[in-house]
Amino acid sequence: MAWRIARRDLSARFRGLRLLLVCLFLGTGALAAIGTLTGTIERQLADRGREFLGADLQVSLWQRAPTAEELAALRALGRVSGGTRMQAMASTASAAAPVELKAVDGRWPLYGRATLQDGRTVGAPPAGQAWVAQGAADRLGLRVGDSFVLGTKRLEVGGLIGNEPDRLGEGFQLGPTVIVRAGVPESAGLTAPGAMYRSKTNLALANGTDPQAAEAALKKRFPAAGFEIRTRDNGAPGVDRFVGRMGEFLTLVGLAALVIAGIGIGGGVSSYLDARRQGIATLKVLGATSSDIARIYALEIGAAALVGSLAGIGAGVAITPLLARALSGLLPVGDGIVFAPGALLTALAYGLLVALVFAAPPLLRARRFPAMALMRERVSPLGADRTALVPVVLGLAAIAALALSTAKQPLLTAGFLGGAALALALLAALGFGIRRLASRLPRPRDPLWRAALANLHRPGAATGTLVTALGFGLSAFVLLAAVQTSIDGTIAKRVPAQAPDYFVLDLPKDGVRPFTALVERAAPGSQVRAVPALRGAILAYGPRDRMTRVADLGDDLPDGAWALRGERGLTYADAVPPGNTLTAGQWWPKNYTGEPLVSVDEDLAKAIGLEVGDYLTIGVLGVERQARVASLRRIDWQTMGFNYVLVFSPNTLAGAPHNMAATIELPDGAAKGELLRKLVEAFPSSSVIETGPVLVQARDLLDQVGLATLAAASVAVLAGLAVLLGAIAAARAQRIYDTVILRVLGASRRQVMVLALVEYGALAAVLALVALALGLAAAWGVVTQLFDFEWLPAWDAVLAVLGGGLALVVGFALAGALPLLRAKPAQALREL
Numbered sequence: 001m002a003w004r005i006a007r008r009d010l011s012a013r014f015r016g017l018r019l020l021l022v023c024l025f026l027g028t029g030a031l032a033a034i035g036t037l038t039g040t041i042e043r044q045l046a047d048r049g050r051e052f053l054g055a056d057l058q059v060s061l062w063q064r065a066p067t068a069e070e071l072a073a074l075r076a077l078g079r080v081s082g083g084t085r086m087q088a089m090a091s092t093a094s095a096a097a098p099v100e101l102k103a104v105d106g107r108w109p110l111y112g113r114a115t116l117q118d119g120r121t122v123g124a125p126p127a128g129q130a131w132v133a134q135g136a137a138d139r140l141g142l143r144v145g146d147s148f149v150l151g152t153k154r155l156e157v158g159g160l161i162g163n164e165p166d167r168l169g170e171g172f173q174l175g176p177t178v179i180v181r182a183g184v185p186e187s188a189g190l191t192a193p194g195a196m197y198r199s200k201t202n203l204a205l206a207n208g209t210d211p212q213a214a215e216a217a218l219k220k221r222f223p224a225a226g227f228e229i230r231t232r233d234n235g236a237p238g239v240d241r242f243v244g245r246m247g248e249f250l251t252l253v254g255l256a257a258l259v260i261a262g263i264g265i266g267g268g269v270s271s272y273l274d275a276r277r278q279g280i281a282t283l284k285v286l287g288a289t290s291s292d293i294a295r296i297y298a299l300e301i302g303a304a305a306l307v308g309s310l311a312g313i314g315a316g317v318a319i320t321p322l323l324a325r326a327l328s329g330l331l332p333v334g335d336g337i338v339f340a341p342g343a344l345l346t347a348l349a350y351g352l353l354v355a356l357v358f359a360a361p362p363l364l365r366a367r368r369f370p371a372m373a374l375m376r377e378r379v380s381p382l383g384a385d386r387t388a389l390v391p392v393v394l395g396l397a398a399i400a401a402l403a404l405s406t407a408k409q410p411l412l413t414a415g416f417l418g419g420a421a422l423a424l425a426l427l428a429a430l431g432f433g434i435r436r437l438a439s440r441l442p443r444p445r446d447p448l449w450r451a452a453l454a455n456l457h458r459p460g461a462a463t464g465t466l467v468t469a470l471g472f473g474l475s476a477f478v479l480l481a482a483v484q485t486s487i488d489g490t491i492a493k494r495v496p497a498q499a500p501d502y503f504v505l506d507l508p509k510d511g512v513r514p515f516t517a518l519v520e521r522a523a524p525g526s527q528v529r530a531v532p533a534l535r536g537a538i539l540a541y542g543p544r545d546r547m548t549r550v551a552d553l554g555d556d557l558p559d560g561a562w563a564l565r566g567e568r569g570l571t572y573a574d575a576v577p578p579g580n581t582l583t584a585g586q587w588w589p590k591n592y593t594g595e596p597l598v599s600v601d602e603d604l605a606k607a608i609g610l611e612v613g614d615y616l617t618i619g620v621l622g623v624e625r626q627a628r629v630a631s632l633r634r635i636d637w638q639t640m641g642f643n644y645v646l647v648f649s650p651n652t653l654a655g656a657p658h659n660m661a662a663t664i665e666l667p668d669g670a671a672k673g674e675l676l677r678k679l680v681e682a683f684p685s686s687s688v689i690e691t692g693p694v695l696v697q698a699r700d701l702l703d704q705v706g707l708a709t710l711a712a713a714s715v716a717v718l719a720g721l722a723v724l725l726g727a728i729a730a731a732r733a734q735r736i737y738d739t740v741i742l743r744v745l746g747a748s749r750r751q752v753m754v755l756a757l758v759e760y761g762a763l764a765a766v767l768a769l770v771a772l773a774l775g776l777a778a779a780w781g782v783v784t785q786l787f788d789f790e791w792l793p794a795w796d797a798v799l800a801v802l803g804g805g806l807a808l809v810v811g812f813a814l815a816g817a818l819p820l821l822r823a824k825p826a827q828a829l830r831e832l
Contacts, residue, residue, distance in 0.1 A: 001292075002292060002295035002296045002299060003299055005283075005296050006295075006296045006297070006299040006300045006303070009276070009279070009296070009300060010300045010303060010304070014304050014307070017269075017272050017300075017301070017304040019265070019271075020265050020269060020272075020301070020304050020305065020308060020355070020359075021304060021307065021308035021311070022308070023262070023265050023308070024265070024305055024308035024309050024312060024351045024354070024355060025308050025309075025311050025312040025315065026312065027312065027350070027351060027354065028308070028309045028312030028313055028316070028347045028348065028350065028351040029311075029312035029313065029315040029316040029319075030312075030316065031316070031343075031346070031347035031350055031351075032312060032313040032315075032316025032317060032343065032344055032347040033315075033316035033317070033319050033320055034316075034343075035316075035340055035342075035343025035344070035346060035347060036316060036317060036320045036340045036343050036344070037320050038343075040320070040340065050111045050232035051111045051112040051165050051166070052165075052166060052168040052169045053111075053166060053169040053202075053230060053231075053232055054081075054108070054109050054110060054111060054112065054165065054166030054169060054202050055081070055110055055111065055166075055202030055203050055204065055232070056078070056203055056204055056205040056209075056211050056231065056232050057077070057202075057203045057205060057211050057214055057215060057229065057230070057231050057232070058169075058200060058201065058202050058203070058229070058230045058231075059074065059200070059201045059203070059218070059227050059228070059229055060198055060199070060200050060201075060227070060228040060229075060230075060566075061198065061199045061201075061225070061226060061227065061228070062196075062197075062198050062226065062535035062536075062567045063194070063195065063196065063197065063198075063534075063535055063621055063657075064199065064621055064622065065082070065084075065199045066082075066199065066201055067622075070222060070225060071201075073218065073221060073222075074201055074203060074218075077203055077205055077206065077209060077214050078203050078204050078205040078206045078209065079107065079110065079203065079204040080107070080201060080202070080203055081104070081105055081107035081108050081109075081110050081201070081202045081203075081204075082105055082182065082199065082200070082201045082202075083102065083103050083104040083105060083108065083182055083199070083200050083201075083202075084101070084102075084103040084182070084185050084191065084197055084198070084199055084200070085100070085101070085102055085103075085170070085197065085198045085199075085200055086101050086185065086190060086191075086195070086196065086197035086198065086687070087099075087100065087101070087174060087175065087196070087505050087506075087687035087689065088101040088150060088151060088178075088185075088188075088190055088687050089150075089151075089680045089684070089686070089687050089688055090136060090140060090148050090149070090150050090178060091140070091148060091149050091677070091680045091681075092140050092141065092142070092146075092147075092148050092149070094141070095139065095140050095141055095677075096140075096676045096677050096679075096680040096688075097136060097139040097140055097175065097176075098174060098175040098687055098688060098689045098690065099133075099136050099150075099175045099176055099177065099178045100170070100174065100175050100176065100177050100178070101150070101178055101180065101185060101190070102170075102177055102178065102179045102180070103179075103180050103181065103182050103183070103184055103185050104123075104124045104179060104180075104181070104182060105124060105181075105182040106123060106124050107123075108123055108124055108202075109123070109165050109166060110202050110203075110204045111165065111166075111204070112165025112166065113163065113165060114131075114161075114163060114164060114165055115162040115163040116131065116159035116160060116161065116162050117134075117159070117160040117161070117162040118144075118159060118160075118162075119162075120159065122159065124179075124181045124182065125158050125179060125180060125181050126158065126181070127181060128155060128156055129155060129156050129157070129158030129181075130148075130150070130155045130156070130157060130158060130178050130179060130180045130184075131158060131159050131160070131161050131178070131179040132157050132159075132160055132161065132176075132177075132178050132179075133160070133161045133164075133176035133177040133178065134160055134161070134176070135175075135176030136175070136176040136177070136178055137157065137160055139176070142157050143157065144157050144158070144159055144160065145157060149680075149684070150178070150180070150184070150188050150190075151185070151188030151189050151190045151684050151685050152188050152189045152684050152685070153184060153187055153188035153189075155180065155184070161177060161179065164177060164179075169230075174689050175689070185197065188684075188685075189684065189685045190506070190685050192685065193657035194506075194508075194509075194657040194658040194659040195506050195659060195685070196505050196506050196533060196535065196659065196661075211231035211232055211233065212231060212233075215229045215231060219551055223539075223549075223551055224539060224619050224622065224623075224624050225619070225622055226536070226537045226567055226619045226620075226621075226622060228537075228566040228567060259354070259420050259424075259472070262354040262355075262357060262358040265305075265354065265355055265358040265359055266358035266359065266361065266362065269301055269358070269359040269362045269363065270362040272301075273297065273362050273363065276297075280293055280297075283296075294363065294364070297363055298363060301355070301359050301363065302352075302355075305351065305352055305355035305359070306352070308351070309347070309348050309351035309352060309355075310348070312347070312351065313344050313347055313348060316344075316347065317344070346402065346406055349402060350399065350402065353395050353398050353399050353402070354395075354399065356391060356395045357391070357392050357395035357396055357399070360391040360392055360395070361392065364391075399417075400417050403417060404417075412785070415781070419777070419778065419781075423471075423472070423475070423774050424468065426770070426774075427467055427468045427471040427472070427770070428464060428467075428468065430467055430471070430766075430767075430770060431463050431464035431466075431467035431468065432464065434456060434463055434467060434763070434766065435456060435457040435463050435464070436457070438453050438454075438456035438457040438463075439457040441453060448751055448754050448755050448758060449758060451742075451755055452755050452758040452759040452762065455738075455755075455759050456759065456762075456763075463763070466760075466763055467763065467767060470763060470764060470767050470771075470809055471767050471770055471771055471774065473771075473805065473809075474764075474767055474768065474771030474775070474802065474805045474806070474809070475770075475771040475774040475775040475778070476775070477771070477775065477801050477802060477804070477805035478771055478772055478774070478775025478776060478779070478798060478801065478802055478805075479775040479778050479779045479782075480801070481775075481793070481794075481797055481798045481800075481801035481802070482775060482776055482779030482780075482783070482793040482798050483779045483782050483783055485792070485793045485794035485797045485798065486779065486783040486789060486790070486791060486792050486793050487783070487789060488794070489790065489792025489793070489794065490789040490790055490792060500663035500664060500665050500691060501664055501665055501666045501690070501691060502663065502664040502666075502676075502688050502689065502690055502691065503661065503662075503663055503688075503689040503691060504661065504662040504663070504664065504679070504683075504686055504687070504688050504689075505533070505659075505661055505686065505687040505689070506659045506661075506685055506686045506687055507530065507659055507660040507661065507662050507683065507686050508659055508660070508683075508685075508686075509532075509658075509659060509660055511660075511683060511686075512530045512660055512662070514682070515528070515530070515662065515679075515682075515683065516528045516530075518678060518679065518682055519664055519675065519679075522674060522675040522678055523666050523667065523670040523675055524667070525667035525670075526664055526665060526666050526667060526670065527664070527665040528662055528663070528664055528665075529578075529642070529662060529663050530660045530661065530662040531571050531573065531577075531642045531660065531661055531662075532571050532572055532573075532653070532654075532658055532660060532661075533569065533570075533571060533658060533659060533660060533661035534569070534570040534571065534620060534653060534656060534658045535567045535568070535569060535570065535620070536567055536568065536570045536618040536619055536620040536625075537550075537566060537567040537568070537618065537619045538550055538563065538564055538568070538616060538617070538618055538646075539551070539617045539618060539619050539624060540615075540616070540617040541608055541610055541614065541615070541616050541617070542608075542609070542610070542614055542615070543613075543614055543615070544614075544615045547615060547617065548608075550564050558607050558608055558609075559607060560603060560604070560606070560607035561604065561607040561608050563601075563604050563645045563646075564608070568645060568646070569644055569645075570618070570620070570644065570646055570648065570653065571642065571644045571646075571647055571648070571653075572647065572648040572649060572650045572652060572653045572654060573647050573650070574588075574590045574591070574592075574650060575587070575590070576599075576633070577642065577643075577644070577647060579635065579636040579643065580633045580634070580635055580636070580643075580647075581633060581634045581636075582599075582631050582632070582633055583602050583632050583633065583634050584602070584611075584612050584631060584632040585599075585612040585629070585630050585631030585632060586630060586631055587599065587630070587631055588630060588649045592649050592650070592651060593651055594651075595627075595628055596625065596626065596627040596628070596648065596649060596651060596652035597627055597628055597629075597630035597648065597649040597652065598616055598627040598628070598629055598630065598646055598647065598648045598649070598652070599629075599630060599631040599632070599633050599646070599647045599648075600616070600629055600631075600632055600633070600645065600646060601632075601633060601634075601635055601645040601646075602632040602633060602634050603635075604645055605629075605632050610629060611629070612629050612630065612631065612632065613628065613629060614628075614629045615627065615628055615629065616629060616646070618646070620653065620656050621656060621657070623656075625652060625653070627648055627649070627652050630649070633647070642661065642663065676688060676690075739752055742755075753814060756814060757810065757814060760809060760810055761810055764806045764809045764810060765806075768802060768806055771802065771805075772798075772802060775802075776793075776798075779793065
């Protein structure tokens with residue numbers, strides 16, 4: 001019986017419940033798309049981890065190959081494929097270009113299939129040939145069969161690379177790939193002592209060998225070897241970290257959209273039940289019990305909630321291929337429509353739980369009160385029903401449990417849920433405070449101001465709902481603006497517009513003077529800076545008698561201690577490097593010969609608790625060296641020159657084999673092509689990197705992050721807009737009654753419009769400050785804690801967006817008041 005009545009009462013077009021449908025559609029659609037996309041990428045990373053890495057386990061070493069003992073230990077674990085990675089210069093008679101040189105042996109690839117554009121499946125190139133990426137061929141004007149020079153060796157293009165199975169595991173590159181056979185870098189003179197290259201040894205582990213156990217055994221046996229080990233479980237660690245953090249952020253955005261939408265659901269259900277007030281009263285007069293009423297309208301609202309949630313899920317699944325296509329060049333995503341049942345069921349559960357939490361109070365209020373009270377509701381508003389606390393509390397507990405059980409960072413999710421609850425509580429308290437304050441203020445003489453003030457505190461006033469809706473909606477505006485402009489600020493700071501024109505790697509120590517002279521002849525007025533360049537890993541740090549070994553920390557590194565991961569660039573200098581400022585300690589004198597010393601970046605020192613007087617142990621080419629911390633420095637990373645976290649006194653590292661690195665800043669208008677060709681001819685073993693394309697690539701990557709953030713946060717803003725409209729529409733029935741009474745008493749249409757403008761304008765002005773604080777607090781957490789970006793919002797843009805949000809609020813209020821002016825007093829009075 002309840003379903004029969006509900007089905008007859010429920011319009012096929014869901015009239016009266018469209019706000020509920022829109023809110024759930026937005027929230028569940030966002031969660032479905034986010035969950036499906038991130039689930040697909042994570043599954044690809046998990047299923048194809050060994051293919052992306054090219055191994056079950058990979059060992060990397062800077063500036064050396066594994067020793068005989070190390071290689072024997074690796075071979076005992078399974079099949080081994082070795083190779084080399086480095087920056088190099090490829091050139092022809094008329095062009096030169098930096099490339100990522102990848103030397104592989106006959107066992108490559110251990111996993112996956114390497115193919116050429118002509119369809120051939122290949123391994124290592126034959127002697128004298130190379131597989132060349134399309135980008136390198138384009139820059140050098142090469143076709144299959146043409147020849148080019150790599151270092152001192154001439155090679156033939158044997159084919160253009162189609163699929164490089166372990167490309168994703170190689171990470172960020174400073175040039176297109178050229179694959180050669182193992183031994184080519186040595187014969188081309190590119191791996192002389194001090195050259196900046198990295199050996200990679202891939203292992204296909206024997207059956208039953210656990211990669212983590214093998215990694216632990218190797219680190220225990222060779223603690224000072226400088227091994228950088230990756231396993232198939234993190235075949236693309238940078239991508240995995242990015243996907244995890246972005247997925248967590250997007251999920252939080254989806255939850256925020258649902259929380260905001262929930263407010264709209266509550267308002268929409270209240271408005272729907274208010275429109276059916278007479279019908280509910282009539283059913284009660286005819287003998288329907290409170291349980292009957294609850295069942296009837298719970299079925300109606302539940303049906304609408306289910307339809308809205310399923311429609312949102314369908315839209316989320318449908319839009320996932322578009323998102324995948326947009327990210328296909330950046331992340332491992334599949335083609336076509338993908339179903340992730342877990343993510344879809346989670347989105348559906350969120351939608352229905354949010355509908356329950358926000359629909360329960362108005363539904364139970366209508367259930368509880370008798371027929372005569374319902375019929376008098378417009379002139380004698382109903383009170384709150386405390387029994388609604390039970391389903392609300394249970395629903396909120398279920399939402400929190402679901403969010404925490406599915407979160408990859410439970411603390412972050414718990415913080416978000418706590419922040420959302422605190423924001424709701426603050427807005428509710430603010431709504432209560434505004435009502436109390438409005439009731440105690442002196443009554444203005446102007447009747448419009450007096451009526452507007454009364455509308456804020458009179459019985460049945462929607463002030464609490466409006467404050468919550470407007471507060472969340474405006475906070476979403478501020479959050480979006482602050483996050484987006486902070487990302488833009490990070491791009492501007494970390495990827496500066498001004499940078500050296502060229503970076504040069506592997507410049508021989510005795511070649512600095514002829515190099516500088518060549519640059520000056522080719523481009524007079526150029527500025528050249530050369531510094532020693534080595535690679536090493538921090539092995540231990542802290543007071544000399546109780547140093548912390550990095551190997552003992554495992555993956556549990558302190559926040560901000562990124563320099564402890566693997567090997568980093570090292571240098572030595574007699575003077576404080578340009579762009580650096582001492583903040584503690586002293587610099588060593590020129591020609592210093594005493595105890596080995598080091599100057600440390602103050603951010604790293606703060607992250608690991610390092611102080612002046614403590615010690616650092618580093619591993620360079622398999623040899624441990626210890627130095628005392630003499631000073632801390634603040635580094636201006638915006639200069640994009642040679643900025644080293646660790647700078648040593650010359651007597652610490654001068655004896656280690658190494659080359660130099662240099663930067664070239666050309667005068668305005670200088671021709672680059674001729675200089676590049678001359679540098680390649682004179683220094684064939686050096687690698688020259690043009691910064692322009694690298695900066696463009698870095699900016700594009702960060703722009704993609706910003707675009708993803710903008711698109712995701714827009715869902716919350718759309719939900720906020722829907723709630724704003726719904727909050728105004730929910731009070732329409734009461735507003736029609738008020739407007740009719742005012743018109744009967746002689747109010748003009750202009751006065752009714754001014755009344756709405758004053759009321760909503762006063763609310764919006766008060767809420768602007770609250771929304772600014774809430775939105776900025778949430779944005780700060782997202783930018784600094786989740787993305788590890790700097791807090792660099794553009795305040796003018798944030799305030800402009802907030803102002804635009806206020807204008808939308810007032811505009812919606814006035815638009816919502818227009819239908820009220822068309823109400824006919826006689827007809828409205830007859831319906832009371």
